[in-house]
Amino acid sequence: MSIALTRAIKALSEGLGFHACGIAPALSLAEAPLDSPLRQAYERYVEWLQAGMHAGMEYMARTAPLRADPRQLLPGAKSLILVLQSYFHTPRAASPIAQYAWGEDYHIHMRRRLQIIADYLQRHGHEARPFVDTAPILEKVWAVASGLGWIGKNTLLLNRHLGSYTFIGGLITTASLIPDAPFTENLCGTCNRCIQACPTQALTPYKLDARRCIAYWTIEAPTLEEGMPNLHGWIFGCDICQQVCPWNRFAKPQGELSFRPKAAVFQGADYWTTLTPSQVKKLQQGSALRRAHPKKLLQIATISASQASKGSSMP
Numbered sequence: 511m512s513i514a515l516t517r518a519i520k521a522l523s524e525g526l527g528f529h530a531c532g533i534a535p536a537l538s539l540a541e542a543p544l545d546s547p548l549r550q551a552y553e554r555y556v557e558w559l560q561a562g563m564h565a566g567m568e569y570m571a572r573t574a575p576l577r578a579d580p581r582q583l584l585p586g587a588k589s590l591i592l593v594l595q596s597y598f599h600t601p602r603a604a605s606p607i608a609q610y611a612w613g614e615d616y617h618i619h620m621r622r623r624l625q626i627i628a629d630y631l632q633r634h635g636h637e638a639r640p641f642v643d644t645a646p647i648l649e650k651v652w653a654v655a656s657g658l659g660w661i662g663k664n665t666l667l668l669n670r671h672l673g674s675y676t677f678i679g680g681l682i683t684t685a686s687l688i689p690d691a692p693f694t695e696n697l698c699g700t701c702n703r704c705i706q707a708c709p710t711q712a713l714t715p716y717k718l719d720a721r722r723c724i725a726y727w728t729i730e731a732p733t734l735e736e737g738m739p740n741l742h743g744w745i746f747g748c749d750i751c752q753q754v755c756p757w758n759r760f761a762k763p764q765g766e767l768s769f770r771p772k773a774a775v776f777q778g779a780d781y782w783t784t785l786t787p788s789q790v791k792k793l794q795q796g797s798a799l800r801r802a803h804p805k806k807l808l809q810i811a812t813i814s815a816s817q818a819s820k821g822s823s824m825p
Contacts, residue, residue, distance in 0.1 A: 515634060516688040520585050520611070522630060523593055526623040527766065529672055532656025532690045536587040536682060538579040539651065547566040551651040551661055554716060563715070564811040565720035566732050570646060572778050573646035580647050583600035584639050589687040591627065591680050592656040594667075595620060596764040598675035601753065606782075606814065608725065608747025611798040615643050615767035618796070620679040628681055636685035642677070649678040657690035660697060663703035664680050664751040665718045675756035697757070698751065724748035729801050741814040745779050745807065746799060763789060772797070775814055779818060782811035 516533065523531035539552035556574070564570040581587045610616065624640035631638040641647050650667045654660055659669035666674040676694055700715050705713045712722035720726040725748045727738050742750075774781075774793050782790070790804040799807070 511686045511688050513688055515685060518629060519591060519687065522627055526626060528593040530595050530658050530669060532592045532658045533687045534590045534652055534655035535689045540578045547694055548651060548655050551654060555648060558717060561770050563717065563719045565726055567720065567730055575700035577648050583645055584637060584682045586684045587682045590682050592653045592658055593673060593679050594628045594658055594669060594676040595670050596676050596761065597769050598764055599771065601758065605638040606743050606745040606779050607775045608749050609621050611746055612771035612775045614796055616677045619768045620677055624679055624681055631683055631685055636683055638681045638683040640681050642679040647658055653678055655692045657693050658744055660693050660695060663698045663715045664713060664755065665716060668757050671760055673757055674752050675758065675761050701755040701756060707750050707754040709742050711751040734809060740817050743779060743818050745782055745811045745814050745816055746802060779811045779815035783815050
């Protein structure tokens with residue numbers, strides 16, 4: 511294992527603006543020790559799929575075998591490099607859009623920087639494949655394995671210093687790097703604020719039922735069918751379980767220019783209902799808002815505005 515290369519990768523990560531970097535050995539999650547956080551997190555994922563809590567996200571079940579072992583994605587892989595980047599702006603804001611989609615699409619922003627690390631590794635004779643929600647990898651599980659935090663009761667990765675408002679990305683590489691110690695503590699303790707605050711009861715400890723989740727319905731759901739919960743003013747995503755999490759009191763506004771919010775994100779659902787699909791499409795350019803088709807976003811805005819007029823308010 512290369513100490514010098516490991517140090518160089520971490521220094522490069524910091525220089526590129528990532529707020530944390532950890533390294534884990536590439537191995538099969540299904541074959542990890544039974545008492546390890548890796549194995550426990552993976553088994554929770556399998557149980558979640560078996561219970562049908564992934565709702566219409568069939569790709570999660572279809573790619574489950576690949577998610578069990580990242581080495582299937584890169585033959586000869588020996589290490590995973592995980593990075594975190596904060597996107598935190600404010601503890602609580604009157605916006606119907608989750609903070610992660612306020613600025614530039616994080617896929618573009620992070621991929622650009624991860625590719626620089628990949629190029630560096632390749633110049634040193636190692637293959638590397640970057641990923642930012644673009645590969646069947648359980649990023650949160652590997653972030654725990656690389657010492658970056660723990661998976662909280664709201665099912666999000668929590669970091670002591672950054673809280674949960676973080677993007678996770680990384681690389682799988684054939685380089686043999688010095689691994690960090692996995693994060694073995696669970697610092698949620700007896701706190702249940704996220705579970706108590708979820709307005710649709712989508713959360714139970716360490717499990718999210720997408721069938722009840724506002725973020726699922728406003729982003730992932732292929733159709734707006736019967737069973738959709740009250741959206742409580744949201745039109746894209748939901749931040750309630752993050753807004754109430756005590757660990758986010760440590761989060762600081764990150765100041766990344768690429769994540770500067772567009773003015774439209776502070777407009778309520780009523781405003782969005784006045785736009786045309788072409789106007790919505792223009793606002794979505796270069797943003798994670800592109801995840802939702804303009805017509806669906808307008809449909810969601812209309813539903814959310816109607817619900818709000820009957821008693822629900824913007825978050």
